[in-house]
Amino acid sequence: MAFQMPPRVERLTAYAPHEGDYTLRLDANESAFPLGERLERVLARAVSGADLRRYPDPRAEELCRAAADFFGVKADQVAAGCGSDELIMLLINAFAGGVGPVLVSEPDFSMYRFYSEIFDIRCVSMNKAGTAADMDGLIQAAREQKAAVVIFSNPCNPTGGGVPKAEVLRLIRSTDALVIVDEAYMDFWNESILDEVAAFDNAIVLKTCSKAIGLAGVRVGFAIGQKSLVDAVKKVKSPYNVSTLSQAAATALLREKDELLRRRAALVAGTRMLEAGLKALAARFPQWLTAWDTCANFVYCPSPRAKALWDGLRKQGILVRHMGGALRICTGTEEENRRVLTALEKLLEEMA
C-alpha cells in the first residue's frame, strides 16, 4: 500500500508572489493610494477593542449591512467572503460540482479554471471575440454543454474590455445556468447589473474590497443577488470565513463612502493618464507595443517583446504583470505613471 497524491493536485504549483525589491508595483491591480491619515484612524478605531477570544460573527451582519448601503442593495442580498476568491471557490463547488461544467470566456481571471479543476469539475472555455466576452457565444455554448455555471469578469481581467449591462442581462435571461458576473473592476466603469440582479434566480454579482476600495490585504469580497442564492452561499461557506478584524476594518471603511468615491475618481483619472501615455507609445512603436482600451484600472498591452520589456522594467525596480505575449499594467499615482511610461519609452527606443 502506498499513498498516491491525486494527479490533479500533484500537477499544481503553489501561487508564488514575486520575490525581489521593487520600488514600484503595478502588477496586481491594487489601489495606488495608501489609506492616508484619516482613514487609518478610522481603521485603527474600528479594530481596537475587538474581542478576539470570540469567534467572528458567522453572518457578518454589520459588514453586509455596510456593503449593502455602499452598493445600494438590501442587506439580505449580500453574503461576505474571505475575498471574492473564496466566493468563486464556493460558488463553483456548490453550483457546478456534480451538476455540470463551468463555462468561461478566456482569457479571463485564472481562478475560475483553477477552482473548477481542483474540484474535478469540467471547465469549458470559449475564446473571447476581441476584448470582451461574447454573449451570443456563451448563450449557445451554455445550452450545448449544459453548463451549470457561466462565470466571467466584467470589466475583464486581463483585457480591460467590458460588456454593456443590457448584454449581460440578455445572457442571464437566455440561460438556465447560474451566471456569475465578477464585477471586481466595475467600480471603474458604469455598466453594473447590481440594481437588477435581485430580479433573477440565476445571477450573482461578485464585488471586492481589494481593488477600488484599497483593502486587498483585508481579504473581503461579496456575493450579491436574490436572497435565495445569497442564502445558499451562507449555507455552504465555512462558518467563520471572515475574521473579526477583517469584518471590523471593511465595515468601517465602507461607511466612508464619500472618501472612497473621491479615491476612486483619482484612480479613474490615473488610468486615463496611463492609457493615453501607453497609446502614445504604441503609436510611436507600433511594431513593439499595442495598448487596448480599458474599462478597468489597468491597461493590457500586447507586445512581441513583452518578456524583454518586463525584464527591462524589473531591472529598474518596476514590476508589472507579464502574461504570455502581453503586459498588464495597472495605474499608479500620477508620478508613478510618469515613471513607468518614461522607463517603457527608453526600452522601446532601444529596441527601435
Ligand SMILES: *Cc1c(COP(=O)(O)O)cnc(C)c1O
Ligand atoms: C482581483 C480580482 C478579484 C478580487 O479577488 P479578492 O479575492 O476579492 O481579492 C476578483 N476577480 C477578479 C477578476 C480580479 O481581478
